[in-house]
Amino acid sequence: MTNAQTAQGTQDDLSGGTIRRKSSMMSKGAAAGLAIVLLIVGLAGGVVVGKYVLSSSSSGGGSSAVTSITETGSSLIFPAMSLWGPGFSKLYPNVNVTPQSTGSGTGQSSAEAGTVDIGGTDVWLNTTTATQDTLLNFPSAISAQLIFYNLPGVSSSTHLNLNGTVIAMIYSGAITKWNDPLIQAANPGVSLPSNTIVPIHRSDGSGDTGMFSSMCELSWSGWTFGHGTTIQWIASSPSYNGNGGMVTGLSNTQYGIAYIGISYLSQASAAGLGYAALGDNLANSATGGTDAANYVLPTSQNIAYDANLGLQYLAPPSLAVSLILGGDVVGTTNGPTIYPGEGGTNPTVAYPTPYPDVNLEYLLIQEHPKDLSHQKYVVQFLEWILSYGQTSQYLSAVNFLPLTPAIIGYDMNSLQLVSVSN
Amino acid sequence: MRNQPGVARLSNPPGGMSLRQFFQWLSGAAVAMIPLYFIIAIVATLVYASGFQNFGWSFFSTNWNPNPNDPSVAAYGWFDFAVGSAITSAIALALAMVLSLGLAVCIVSFLPPFLSRLAAPVTDMLAGIPSVVYGIWGYVILAPYFSKVIDPWMVGTLGFLPGFNATPTQYAGGVGLILAIFILTIMVVPITTALVRDSLRSIPKELEEAGLALGATRWETMRRVKIPFIQRSIFSAGLLGFGRAIGETVAVFMVIGNEVTLPTSIFGGSTTMATLLVSQMDSAFTYPLLLKALVEIALVLMVISLSVNAIGLRLLGRKTVTGPGGIE
Numbered sequence: 001m002t003n004a005q006t007a008q009g010t011q012d013d014l015s016g017g018t019i020r021r022k023s024s025m026m027s028k029g030a031a032a033g034l035a036i037v038l039l040i041v042g043l044a045g046g047v048v049v050g051k052y053v054l055s056s057s058s059s060g061g062g063s064s065a066v067t068s069i070t071e072t073g074s075s076l077i078f079p080a081m082s083l084w085g086p087g088f089s090k091l092y093p094n095v096n097v098t099p100q101s102t103g104s105g106t107g108q109s110s111a112e113a114g115t116v117d118i119g120g121t122d123v124w125l126n127t128t129t130a131t132q133d134t135l136l137n138f139p140s141a142i143s144a145q146l147i148f149y150n151l152p153g154v155s156s157s158t159h160l161n162l163n164g165t166v167i168a169m170i171y172s173g174a175i176t177k178w179n180d181p182l183i184q185a186a187n188p189g190v191s192l193p194s195n196t197i198v199p200i201h202r203s204d205g206s207g208d209t210g211m212f213s214s215m216c217e218l219s220w221s222g223w224t225f226g227h228g229t230t231i232q233w234i235a236s237s238p239s240y241n242g243n244g245g246m247v248t249g250l251s252n253t254q255y256g257i258a259y260i261g262i263s264y265l266s267q268a269s270a271a272g273l274g275y276a277a278l279g280d281n282l283a284n285s286a287t288g289g290t291d292a293a294n295y296v297l298p299t300s301q302n303i304a305y306d307a308n309l310g311l312q313y314l315a316p317p318s319l320a321v322s323l324i325l326g327g328d329v330v331g332t333t334n335g336p337t338i339y340p341g342e343g344g345t346n347p348t349v350a351y352p353t354p355y356p357d358v359n360l361e362y363l364l365i366q367e368h369p370k371d372l373s374h375q376k377y378v379v380q381f382l383e384w385i386l387s388y389g390q391t392s393q394y395l396s397a398v399n400f401l402p403l404t405p406a407i408i409g410y411d412m413n414s415l416q417l418v419s420v421s422n
Numbered sequence: 423m424r425n426q427p428g429v430a431r432l433s434n435p436p437g438g439m440s441l442r443q444f445f446q447w448l449s450g451a452a453v454a455m456i457p458l459y460f461i462i463a464i465v466a467t468l469v470y471a472s473g474f475q476n477f478g479w480s481f482f483s484t485n486w487n488p489n490p491n492d493p494s495v496a497a498y499g500w501f502d503f504a505v506g507s508a509i510t511s512a513i514a515l516a517l518a519m520v521l522s523l524g525l526a527v528c529i530v531s532f533l534p535p536f537l538s539r540l541a542a543p544v545t546d547m548l549a550g551i552p553s554v555v556y557g558i559w560g561y562v563i564l565a566p567y568f569s570k571v572i573d574p575w576m577v578g579t580l581g582f583l584p585g586f587n588a589t590p591t592q593y594a595g596g597v598g599l600i601l602a603i604f605i606l607t608i609m610v611v612p613i614t615t616a617l618v619r620d621s622l623r624s625i626p627k628e629l630e631e632a633g634l635a636l637g638a639t640r641w642e643t644m645r646r647v648k649i650p651f652i653q654r655s656i657f658s659a660g661l662l663g664f665g666r667a668i669g670e671t672v673a674v675f676m677v678i679g680n681e682v683t684l685p686t687s688i689f690g691g692s693t694t695m696a697t698l699l700v701s702q703m704d705s706a707f708t709y710p711l712l713l714k715a716l717v718e719i720a721l722v723l724m725v726i727s728l729s730v731n732a733i734g735l736r737l738l739g740r741k742t743v744t745g746p747g748g749i750e
Contacts, residue, residue, distance in 0.1 A: 103704030123708075198591045203680030203693075205705025226489040230705040230712070235683040238595060238691050241675070241701065252569060253594040 065094075067377050072100040073107020073120030074207060075242075076261060077361050079398040080141060081120065087394060088384045095377050104207045104229060111135055111364035117378045119364035122207020123229060124320035134367035136414055137319040139360040139407050140385050141400035144262040144303045145211050147276040147357070150250050151178065153193055156274035161186040161295040163279035164219025164325065164356060170257060171199045171216060172223060173234045178255060186279070186295070193255065200249055200258040203239035205230040211359050212259040214324045247271055259357075262298060263399040278356050298355045300401050306354030311406050319414055323358040360407075361400065365418065372421035379418055386411055461728070468721050475714040486682050488702070490709040498715035500722075502684050506692035507723075509599060509685060510674065511667035514606035515614075518667075519660055521607070522615035523649075529615075530622040531644055542619065549612035557676030560605045561597065565677065568604075569596030573689050576600070588689035595679065598691045602678040606667050614663040617738070621655035622648060654737050661734030669727050671696040695723045 071081055078101035085097030102110075104121040111119025112133050124130075124137045147162060154160070166182055169175040175182060179192040202209045206229055213227035225231045233239070238256075240249035243264045250258040251271040260268055268275070277295040296302045310323035363382065369375045388394075390402040403411070439447070483499030490496065525545060529538045573593035580586040592598070625648050633643035649656070679691020680701055693701070699716055706713035 103707075105704040105707035105709075109707035196591065198594065204701045205703070226491040226495075228488070228490045228705070229708065230488050230490075230702055232487040232489060233682065235681075237681075238591075239680050239682075240595070240597075241680060249595045249597075252566065252596060253591065255591070256594070 067095045067374065069095060069097045069118065069378055069381055070100075070116040071097060071118040071120055071363075072102050072110050072116045073118075073364075074104045074122050074361065075101040076122055076143065076207060076263065077107075077120035077140070077363075079263075080361070080394065080400055083394045083397060084381075084385055084389050087388060088381050091384065091388075092377075092380065095381070097381065103205065104210075105205060108364060111366070114366060114369070117365065117369075117374070118381075121362050121364060122359060123210040124322075124360070124362050125364055126320065130320065130364075135364050136367055136417065138363040138365055138382060138411060138414065139319060139321075139403060140363045140382075140389070141361045141395060142303060142307050142323075142403060142407075143359050143361055143400050144298045144355060145208060145259055145357040145359065146262055146265060146268075146298055147257065147278065148247075148250055148260050148268050148273045149257045149276065150254055150273055151193070152254055154190060154274065156269070156272055158190060159275060159277040159295075159297060160190065161279060162276040163295070164215045167257075168216035168220035168223045170197050171201070171234070171237065172220075172225075173236065174222060195255040198253050198256040199234075199237045200246060200253060200256050201233050201237050201239045202243075202246060202259075203241050206242075207359070208243065208259060208261055211324065211357065214322060215357055218325050247273070265399060296355050298357075302355035303358050303401055304404050306356060306358040307360070307401075308404050308406060309354050310358070311404070311410070319362075319410055321360065323360060325356045367417055368419045372419055375418060376420040376422060379415055379420055382411075382415060465721070465724070468717055468724075472714050472717040472721065475711070475718070477715065477718070481715075481718070484684055488705070488709065488712045488715075490712065493711065496711055498712070500695060500698070500715075500719050502682060503693050503695045503698045503719070505684060506599075506678070507668055507694040507696070509688075509692070510602050510606055510678070510694055511664055514603045514610055514667050515660060515664050517603070517607045518610035518614050518663055519656075522611050522618055522659070523656070525611070525615045526618035526622055527644055527649075529619055531640060531648075545612050545615050545619075547612075548608065549616070553609065553670060553673040554676075556605050556609055557673035560601055560673065560677040564601060564604070565596030567596070568598075568601050569593055573598075573600065577689060585686075585688050588687040592687055592691075593689040595691075597677050597679040599678065599685055599688045602674050602692070602694075603688075605673050605677055606670060609670060609673065610663045610667050613666055614659045617659035617662060618652070618656055621652040621659075625651055658734040658737035661730050661737070665727050665730040665734065668694075668730070669696060669723065671700055675700050695719055699723075 069085075071085075078099055081097070081099035085099060089096050099120075104123055107116075107119035107121040108125055109119075110116045111125075112129070112135065122143075125135055129135070130137060147167060149160065151160075160183070162183070163186070166175060166186070169182070176196055177194055178197055179194045184190075184192055201212075209231065210227060210229045213225060213231050216223045216225070217227045225233070238249065238253070240246045240258075243261050244267070246258045246260045247264055247268045248271075250256045250260075250268075250273055265275075275298075277297050279295040307323055310321050363385075365378060365382070366375070369378075386403070386408050390408070392402075395402055477498050480497050480499050482501060483497070484501045485497040485499040486502060487495060487497045525541070529541050529545075533541060573588070573596070574590070576586065577588050577593075581588075593600075629647055629651065630643055633647045634640070638646065674694055675697040678694065678697060680693050680697060681691030682693055682698075683691075685692040699720055702712060702716055706716050
């Protein structure tokens with residue numbers, strides 16, 4: 001830029017440069033001509049390519065051609081989808097699946113707009129929107145969230161007992177020290193430091209934040225930040241980008257606490273971080289409960305139990321359900337709710353305690369898509385996910401848990417609602 | 423202006439122009455205006471996407487509460503992010519200007535020719551490194567170092583200054599304003615250096631010779647004659663550098679900590695307007711009001727960048743270079 005300007009400025013003052021000026025005039029004309037030619041070629045090329053792309057997509061779905069199922073959305077679902085796609089194509093070589101890792105929000109909006117066959121999202125589409133747009137929430141796997149901490153002096157094999165109330169209070173600034181009486185009461189025998197707790201959150205909008213804020217909101221009536229994939233936080237809470245960033249950030253932050261997806265368990269453990277056993281709201285010393293048995297680790301059994309509990313609140317036909325704290329009718333946001341089945345509510349029945357911070361990974365599909373013949377491949381793919389896709393060969397690699405038989409039953413029923421044609 | 427052939431031809435088409443020449447002129451003008459069409463299209467479509475949503479005065483407040491469950495308490499004040507942008511860009515630019523003035527002066531006048539032939543392209547190459555590389559370098563390599571060494575040391579020595587105090591938890595992760603400023607400085611230096619260097623080179627030799635002939639040393643000539651001569655170019659280099667800094671997104675996003683709060687310390691985390699757009703974009707697809715707020719913030723950012731760049735380029739163009747000595 002500078003050089004060009006300088007050259008021009010100098011040309012101004014070269015009073016004797018007639019020949020030079022003429023040649024530059026010619027080259028300018030040539031350059032302009034070239035630019036126009038390139039523009040026309042580019043436009044023509046664009047039209048041709050665009051026409052080809054459009055025609056090939058509209059004629060797609062023929063039996064001989066390879067059909068492509070498109071998926072976009074949650075970066076948490078992406079690794080699973082990347083395994084499911086090729087697995088499905090082995091059985092159906094004429095169909096391939098192209099997944100994109102964009103984000104749950106993109107997954108939802110793309111599914112609503114109908115620009116993809118499947119939208120992946122960690123948070124269900126709310127029932128109203130799902131009904132309006134005739135979209136189906138299709139639970140495809142179970143995931144869980146862990147509460148990690150970086151606590152020097154406490155071995156990472158010791159799992160602190162925490163619950164939603166205490167965690168919500170920490171993230172609201174109502175509990176600031178590790179040796180707060182509420183934490184100490186739930187952890188007899190653990191010598192807790194008097195250092196300030198650093199609550200870490202996700203800076204990017206994420207389903208993890210959605211889950212976590214739901215848990216806080218449902219657990220403690222003092223939680224004022226609502227729930228959602230992005231919310232307001234207290235000023236003293238640092239933030240990191242992505243689950244990987246949370247692991248790095250927490251391992252750099254002594255006396256920090258963070259919520260991280262179970263897929264990152266091995267990474268976080270390798271970084272020396274410990275994770276909490278979570279209790280339900282009755283296992284809360286604030287309400288007099290200190291029963292250590294009510295704090296459970298995120299084992300597959302405890303997670304599946306929570307998922308089954310949540311099922312009774314599942315809202316057909318949208319299949320939207322929060323599994324936080326063993327389930328909640330979708331849309332209910334009013335304070336702590338105790339559900340039957342949670343450890344201790346009915347002392348006469350020995351219910352196990354569910355792990356409370358559990359989520360379903362949803363795939364959103366159109367109930368009545370425009371291209372009915374194409375949709376049959378999508379339905380085939382989803383049926384495959386419900387059967388072969390639930391095996392450990394696919395899910396273990398990404399630390400998801402298989403759907404419980406009851407959820408698979410709901411899924412099969414909801415697939416009956418989808419319009420297809422041969 | 424007066425003798426420029428291209429401009430003269432474009433500005434008076436009718437006089438004795440053949441039809442062919444006229445169409446040549448017309449298509450030339452159309453092609454030349456393509457960048458303008460893009461700017462207009464971008465602004466117009468973004469304004470449309472914002473839905474003319476009026477957030478009222480709270481839009482300029484520090485109240486950022488994207489809570490989507492309750493629209494009545496939702497607030498989209500972007501003041502915190504404007505402060506984040508201003509602090510990172512302004513300090514990074516100040517540091518970069520000092521560095522690039524020194525570099526440019528050395529390259530043009532004081533380094534031995536072989537070194538200056540080496541230093542100039544190497545500085546330019548810095549500008550060619552993708553910003554994500556700066557980001558990952560800052561995040562993986564520098565952040566731990568800053569948290570363990572640089573930040574504690576600076577807090578210890580400069581902690582008495584306002585804004586330089588911090589608790590260890592504030593710089594625990596190493597990411598924050600100071601690291602963002604450091605990375606931004608490195609990213610801005612090549613641009614400002616190139617601009618200052620080229621202006622220094624375009625100074626007529628006679629000026630320097632006159633200075634030396636009067637008995638001034640090379641340093642005195644540089645300080646008293648050459649630098650005052652290119653004052654305006656230095657200022658415009660600063661503006662263009664600022665435009666680069668305020669729009670830089672990925673590298674800053676990776677190292678600034680992305681905290682949504684008014685920064686209290688240079689060692690704490692912050693968010694800039696540009697990084698906010700990245701971090702909130704996906705959520706915004708499900709929260710329509712948030713999307714509109716982000717679009718409006720993007721428009722503000724665009725207006726700032728465009729005007730800073732326009733002023734910078736205009737000043738650069740008005741340079742008072744005379745004589746053939748200006749060409750390198």
